[in-house]
Amino acid sequence: MRNLGSTESLLASRLEDLQLRIAAADGKALNAERADEAEAAAHPDGVHHLRAAVRRVERALAKIRDGSYGRCDDCGAAIPPERLAATPESVRCADCD
Numbered sequence: 001m002r003n004l005g006s007t008e009s010l011l012a013s014r015l016e017d018l019q020l021r022i023a024a025a026d027g028k029a030l031n032a033e034r035a036d037e038a039e040a041a042a043h044p045d046g047v048h049h050l051r052a053a054v055r056r057v058e059r060a061l062a063k064i065r066d067g068s069y070g071r072c073d074d075c076g077a078a079i080p081p082e083r084l085a086a087t088p089e090s091v092r093c094a095d096c097d
């Protein structure tokens, strides 16, 4: 099996970045005086989107640890290396995603 150390550190730094962006969005939302400002502050980056990205990155890291990285979570097929290179947090093949 190929060494996934660099993928793991890439994913770890991506996770850190996403968490900082979520914290920043949450902070803006807390400091906004009006509900519509909070809404606007929370959504430019799409906090829901960021949280979904965090879950994918965390899942990909778990797959590296349990040895299933590169295999589709749904059908078990190998995820093509090009797909993993483009989006290292891919946990499903193109057909299942």
Ligand SMILES: [Zn+2]
Pocket (backbone or CB within 6 Å): 072, 073, 074, 075, 076, 077, 092, 093, 094, 095, 096, 097
């Ligand atoms: Zn699949």
